[in-house]
Amino acid sequence: MKNKKKKKSLFEKISTLSFLTLIPFVIFLIYVLTSVFRETNDEVELPKIMIKDIKNVRIAIDEYYRATGTFPNLELVNTDEKLEQIFFEQDGERIYFKDFLKESTMPSTPSYKDLPKTNKVTIVTSFRKPTNDGGWNYNIETGEIHVNLPENFFGQGIDWKSY
Structure with missing residues (x-):
């Protein structure tokens, strides 16, 4: 019996070579897709967090107003003592805004x-011309508050100055 060494066909050689070059390509593709997904995930999660924060702040302002008859002076958030300074004193008792916000700092x-x-909280009388540099725009006379972000900031199509 003769031992014949079977020669690999051209197709088998190309297949092996293709498979070996495909492995690094697949690894690179997985890396790129996961990094893109992480960025996309931030673009989805951050607006959700901002919307939740807007709702919480607005509810706290409303509850503070119902309890005190005045809107909180959120400009004091820009000082060192932050929310500790925002209170209404009635019959010797202090009603703190932070108790309604249920947080120790402004979101x-x-x-x-x-x-x-x-x-940072910027006191405004009109929301027509926001500075879009982050923080909050707040009208102390009406209690209206908006996030001070550019339109479509997170790529979600949200107009933050009117939200």
Whole structure:
């Protein structure tokens, strides 16, 4: 009996070579897709967080107003003592805004793209010309508050100045 060495066909050689080059390509593709997914995930999660924060702040402002008859002076958030300074004194008892907000600090707009994280509150009389530099725009006379972010900031099509 003769031992014949079976020669690999051209197709088998190309198949093996293709498979070996395909492995690094697949690994690279997985890396790219996961990094894109992470960024997309931020673009989905951050607006959800902002919407939740807007609702919480608006509810706290409304409850504070119902309890005190005045809107909180959120401009004091920009000071060192922050929410500790926002209170209404009635019959020797202090009613703190932070108790309605149920947080020790004012929520912040997140660090994203070229804007830093900030919870600065800007007092405005009109919401027509926001500065879009993060934080909050607040009308102390009406209690209306909006996030101070550019339109479509997270790529979700949300006009933040009117939200």
